[in-house]
Amino acid sequence: MEEQRKEQEMHQDRRFLDSKCRCYKVLWLRTSPDLHLSTHFTVCMILSGGMEEVHTFTKMPAYPFYLISVLRKNLPTYLNFWKAAPCIFKSSKAENIPNLNDEMVRAPLQTLTEEEQLLKETVKKFAQERIAPFVKKMDADGKIEESVLQGLFELGLMGIDLGTEWGGTGSSFFSTILVVEELAKVDAAVALISELQNTLINRLLIVHGTEKQKRTYLPRLAKDMVGSFCLSEAGSGSDAFSLKTRAEKKGDYYIINGSKMWISSAEQAGMFYVMANVDPSLGYRGITCFIVDRDTEGLCAGKKEDKLGLRASSTCPVTFENVKVPETNILGQLGQGYKYAIGMLNRGRIGIAAQMLGLAQGCFDQTLPYTKERVQFGKSIFDFQGMQHQIAQVATQLEAARLLTYNATRLAETGKPFIKEASMAKYYAAEVATLTTSKCIEWMGGAGFTKDYPVEKYYRDCKIGTIYEGTSNIQLSTIAKCIAQEY
Incomplete structure (x- = not known):
């Protein structure tokens, strides 16, 4: 029925x-x-x-x-x-990973191992005790304090995911991101020096260097030598691979001529990665990466730029006039420099996202106590609903930026596609940092507009996040290209 x-x-x-x-x-x-x-x-x-x-x-x-x-x-x-x-994005597809128990699978992105938690607390203590007292002076002088740079080496923060056989700590890429975030809460300029050394300088040698090159440079990069990456030129910013620097072969050597601009850590660097074209007729496929020591004749790091923010991190033009480099100093293969640059910058964008995230969180942490102590109309300004809604909005966006950054980091660590997520993290973290620092100045009123409080420095430091290692528009274009490939 x-x-x-x-x-x-x-x-x-x-x-x-x-x-x-x-x-x-x-x-x-x-x-x-x-x-x-x-x-x-x-x-x-x-x-x-x-x-x-x-x-x-x-x-x-x-x-x-x-x-x-x-x-x-x-x-x-x-x-x-x-x-x-x-459509399901490639990086988001479910995947069986061996040796994972239920507890690990369900762990939030922000779950840290004991080693990671200890590292985070150590860096936080170092930043508060050994960096914070010099932040104002370093910003005014436009130069990193020597004791701060030495402290980065002593703690192993210049070789975080570098193997112990090379003098590094042998930690994870995620540990690097945690370190950059914690350092940036106090000074984003110091965080940048560590970030570049770990995600770009060390990584290039680990992945593409010969055994001799690794033995020569990695132990020093972990112990006492800063490296620098020379790609951008006056006529090639976002269009980086239209560079004009040339490398002409002469027997067992290459002669490099050209100039670079906006080169980070150039003032302190003991070695440089120099992108130069060995055959202009091949276009970007002629670009090759050379390792050049600072004391090489013809290499000159010019006067550092007088910048708006990140002033403790040096940024200089670097010129090459008949710089003679042995063929053995080619990093990787001839004509593959553009691939190496793209690969490293994709990973480096996660590091910049962590820098912007830490900077924004540090500014937020400096400002919130003020809003609870500042009394107007008989109550703290934090207790006004309009203020609470603004604070809640910023806090939510900070959390979203953190999750984007940590997710991109986890993807990169496990070998899954991460280019789209790295660009998303870098783009969004830079936007959130801009919003957060601007709001913090507004919340503090006239006090926030003075140099008596650190929020104005955070505001100046964050602007570069939408510019370097790929502008925000470049990130959006990269994201769109990745999405187009998925459909």
């Missing part, structure tokens, strides 16, 4: 649809993405005069396919979800 009743209901629904769909257009159809799991369908149909009717139908075996055949002619193509499965 029950089966006969359901069969009768199904035929009634069919007759209803047959009659209605001749004069109605389907406005929307609500069901489970998996038709076989649906227990009912809700259909909104609209008459030509504009009247809407909503009807719910019970599903019987094979019934959804009849419903689909009746409604298909009325549904816009983009609503025909049964024609193609929804």
Whole structure:
């Protein structure tokens, strides 16, 4: 009897649809993405005069396919979800990873190992005790304090994920991101020096260097030598691979001529990676990476730039006039420099995201106590609802930036695609840092506009986040290209 009743209901629904769909257009159809799991369908149909009717139908075996055949002619193509499965980004697809227990799988992105937590606390203590007292002086002088730079080496913060055989600490890439974030809470300029050394300088040698090159440079990079990366030129910023610096082969040597601009850590660097074209006829495929020692004749680091922010980190032009470099100083393969640069910068963008995140969080942490202590109209300004909503909004965006950054880091560590996520993290963290520092100045009123408080420095420091290692527009273009490839 029950089966006969359901069969009768199904035929009634069919007759209803047959009659209605001749004069109605389907406005929307609500069901489970998996038709076989649906227990009912809700259909909104609209008459030509504009009247809407909503009807719910019970599903019987094979019934959804009849419903689909009746409604298909009325549904816009983009609503025909049964024609193609929804796109899932490559980096987001479910994947079986061996040796993971349930606790590890369910752990939040911000879950740290004991080693990572200890490292974070150590860096926090170092930043508060050995960096904070010099922040104002370093910003005014435009130069990093020697004791601060030495402290970075002593704590192993210039070789975080560098193997112990090379003098590094042998930690993870995620540890590097944690370190950069903690340092940036106190001074983003100091964080930049550590970030570049770990994500770019050391990494290039680890991945592409010969054993001799590694033995020569890695122990010193971990112990006492800063490295620098020379790519940008006066006429090639975002269009980096239209560079004009040339390297002409002469026997067992290459002669480099050209100039670079906006070179970070150039004042302190003991070695430089120099991108130069060995064959202009090949275009960017002629770009090759050379290792050049600072004392090489013809290399000159010019006067450092007088910058708006990150003043303790030196940025200088570097010129090369008949610089003679042995062929053995080519990093990796001839003509592969552009690939190496792209690969390292993609990873480096996660580091910049961590820098912007730490900077924004540090500014937020400096400002919130002020809002709770500052009294107006008989109560703290924090207690005004308008202020609370602004603070809540900024705190939410900070958390979102942190999750984007940590997610990109985890993807890079596990070898999954991460280019899109790295650009998302870098773009969003820079935008959030800009918003956060601006709001913090507003919340502190006139006090925030003075150099008596550190928030104005955070505001100046954050601007570079939308410019270097790929502008915000470059990040958006990269994200869009990745999305286009997914569909």
